[in-house]
Amino acid sequence: MLVTKQPVLRRFWYALMPTAKLAEGPQPFTLLGEPLVLWQKPDGTPVAMRDRCCHRTAKLSKGFISEDGNLACGYHGWEYDCSGACVKIPQNPEGMIPPGAKVETFHCQDRYGYVWVALEDPLRPIPDFPEDGAPGYRRIFQFYEEWKTSPLRVMENSFDNSHFSFVHKANFGLFDQPKPSSYEFRETDYGFEAETLVPIRNPEASYRITGTTAPITNRHLINRYYLPFSRRFGCMYPDSGIHHIIYNCATPIDDGRLMLVQWLYRNDSEAQCPTQELIDWDAAITAEDREILEATEYDACVDTRRRVEFHMPSDKPGIVIRKQLLALLEAHGESEIFMTA
Numbered sequence: 001m002l003v004t005k006q007p008v009l010r011r012f013w014y015a016l017m018p019t020a021k022l023a024e025g026p027q028p029f030t031l032l033g034e035p036l037v038l039w040q041k042p043d044g045t046p047v048a049m050r051d052r053c054c055h056r057t058a059k060l061s062k063g064f065i066s067e068d069g070n071l072a073c074g075y076h077g078w079e080y081d082c083s084g085a086c087v088k089i090p091q092n093p094e095g096m097i098p099p100g101a102k103v104e105t106f107h108c109q110d111r112y113g114y115v116w117v118a119l120e121d122p123l124r125p126i127p128d129f130p131e132d133g134a135p136g137y138r139r140i141f142q143f144y145e146e147w148k149t150s151p152l153r154v155m156e157n158s159f160d161n162s163h164f165s166f167v168h169k170a171n172f173g174l175f176d177q178p179k180p181s182s183y184e185f186r187e188t189d190y191g192f193e194a195e196t197l198v199p200i201r202n203p204e205a206s207y208r209i210t211g212t213t214a215p216i217t218n219r220h221l222i223n224r225y226y227l228p229f230s231r232r233f234g235c236m237y238p239d240s241g242i243h244h245i246i247y248n249c250a251t252p253i254d255d256g257r258l259m260l261v262q263w264l265y266r267n268d269s270e271a272q273c274p275t276q277e278l279i280d281w282d283a284a285i286t287a288e289d290r291e292i293l294e295a296t297e298y299d300a301c302v303d304t305r306r307r308v309e310f311h312m313p314s315d316k317p318g319i320v321i322r323k324q325l326l327a328l329l330e331a332h333g334e335s336e337i338f339m340t341a
């Protein structure tokens, strides 16, 4: 599936960058092939607009925030308000503005410390993170980084218990136990929930992550898939009662690149496990996923009849994800577009 060729994907929310980044000035971001500029009104509200000045097409992300709190183009200083309307042309002292001089704007919200954008009227709300702000939980921004793969590859990888023994054998994977735990599935209005119990290796470096010194421990996972490209990794360690809940949004930049955003929620304290240790632990694991996913073909087909990839029983979550994406396309009158070369 080439994500930039499937219009229905424009009708979902995606996390783009930390809201705090906008304090540095207008920021560029390409979403589903659309060049955008993100900026912030004086009250902190984020705004998403097409990154193209309607005067001589300069990228507005090269501009600045004016004294009036508008987005000013860096080329000749035309100013735009949050509706995208041109409100000032410094070279026209009489204040004359050509009728229709404006820039397209997009749905934009600040949620969980990130700027979320939908290019067209969203079909679903931003995924709910119930741990955010809940008593006893702390929120940690782990990272956002560009990966050279597709969001479908990331989504199915994140529910794939059968790669732990190989991709993650250097840390928690049990190389000698490659047979994966199976999931119990529950279909939901946002996608699905999948629950399982997974034994993992618990090296000394992870004792404060898991909250236990046992050499092998269990992960009780209640994972969720949010159509089209967000997920929850709901990890609880039964031995210690520690919750290690990760949310990801695999935001499509274009057909072969995405921005992976990762939040972590923990029900322990900084004294029990320092923030930096948690970031470093998950960064190393995610780097292993990234290396192998960037070595796959990014154009995975959601219609598994269209191109041959063989499957095994533990691929079920990925198959369900592909079926749900295919049903989404078909419900909106679209055929899957994929590379034919």
Ligand code: FES
Residues within 6 Å of the ligand: 053, 054, 055, 056, 057, 058, 073, 074, 075, 076, 077, 078
């Ligand atoms: Fe933007 Fe001229 S190109 S003001």
